[in-house]
Amino acid sequence: MIALFNLTSLEVQCMEQIRAEPYRIKMVEPIKQTTREERLRAIREAGYNTFLLKSEDVYIDLLTDSGTSAMSDRQWAAMMLGDEAYSGSRNFYHLVETVREIYGFRYVIPTHQGRGAEHILATLLIKPRDYVPWNMYFTTTRAHQERAGGQFVDVIIDEAHDPAAEHPFKGNVDLDKLENLIKKVGPDKIPYLSLAVTVNMAGGQPVSLENLRKTRELCSRYGIPIYFDATRCAENAYLIQQREEGQRHRPVREILREMMSYGDGCTMSGKKDCLVNIGGFLATNDRELYERATEIVTLFEGFPTYGGLAGRDMEAMAVGIREMVDDAYLAHRVGQVAYLGQQLIDAGVPIVRPIGGHAVFLDARAFLPHLSQDQLPAQALAAALYVESGVRAMERGIVSAGRDPKTGDHRYPKLELVRLTIPRRVYTDRHMDVVAQAVVNLHREAEDIPGLEFVYEPATLRFFTARFRPLRDSRILGPR
Secondary structure: OOOHHHOOHHHHHHHHHOOOOOOOOOOOOOOOOOOHHHHHHHHHHOOOOHHHOOHHHOOEEOOOOOOOOOOOHHHHHHHOOOOOOOOOOHHHHHHHHHHHHHOOOOEEEEEOOHHHHHHHHHHHHOOOOOEEEEOOOOHHHHHHHHHOOOEEEEOEOHHHHOOOOOOOOOOOEOHHHHHHHHHHHOHHHOOOEEEEOOEHHHOOEOOOHHHHHHHHHHHHHHOOOEEEEOOOHHHHHHHHHHHOOOOOOOOHHHHHHHHHHOOOEEEEEOOOOOOOOOOEEEEEOOHHHHHHHHHHHHHHOOOOOOOOOOHHHHHHHHHHHHHHOOHHHHHHHHHHHHHHHHHHHHOOOOEOOOOOOOEEEEEHHHHOOOOOHHHOHHHHHHHHHHHHHOEEOEEEOHHHHOEOOOOOOEOOOOOOEEEEEOOOOOOOHHHHHHHHHHHHHHHHOHHHOOOEEEEEOOOOOHHHHOEEEEOOOEOOOEOO
16 A cells, blocks of 8 residues: 555655546446458448447447446346336336426426437428527437437527637627527527537537526516526536636536426436436426326327337436436546547547537538538548548438438538547546547548539438448549
């Protein structure tokens, strides 16, 4: 045993700065490394779309943090307590109790995952030719809202569209943009404000408490409800704790409860913050909306007390909700993302700054300045990263943005990004070192990465299943 009084002050300081994972590993899953030739063959078969790769061909999988987290021993134990009754499962009531305690919303409807909740909310509240303001869009949510007849309007602050801007809360609502929209179209044409915490498409950027309060005041003045996309709300609360003046002394759990108090309800993908592999819910304080939702959930998801989930999955989610607001867990989770991001910053790799809560986002435009946006630089960069290293990431740019349903033209987002998404409690910092080295090495060869073009393009959510081919032969992506 080393006595601290025998150590120098510098050695003690170094010990205090090193933060290990706040868990022990009980079980491991082997992962295999493939050759470059094997990966090149795999990406060609997948049409240069990382979504279409087989997971067995992936070395470090950073495609998404949705449903890919590792559950705790307590969550696995909770699954043995599953009550699989069709109606009135005790796991449902435990879930409701937990949501009320942590989030503060009174009524809860479980769904198979977050997009099930998005579908219900959009179907019930949006009418044709309504306007739905957002602090930047998200793909599936926007698709549900447009399918219901709504039109997305971006009301996020301008800094969110600048990957180099260092604003600590780039997810904030621009109150002038929002109020101008309300005055232009009228509050009756705005069924609700859709408010993401954090903002995925902006780089996992948080919303401040101050902005939430002011947004609530503005919406209340016009009678407009606020519904959170609360998918990564615990990470948002942690970033508030770390970045917002006067919040450092407060536990994340307390900050989160205040955040949610400024909304009328939320949609939730339990596959992220709630630390489960499947599941989500719609929560609200509106009893009338809840009663209408219980009718439609039966049609599309399942009975209101299970909503497409097994009892064991609801129980695991209830346990995960309490685990997600543990300060030590969040310090490591968000810290691991920062650990990867800082290595890339130090090496001169262009990324979205400041580093967000769930992923590091490569700025594909700056990474590949020789490619125009029509040459799909983020899609090309994601494919190249896989071929060179076996690391799977995903595109968040022009391909994800899709086409304008009226004109059929590409939407051109200002951000053209590749998302390196860190699953929770899955990889060690050593894995992050490998990822960082792979990205840095590829950055040195960036000029050799060719653009891509579509060879198959679905009409909706094309980034999931589209297929591509290189615009020219190259060493990195092979022959055209």
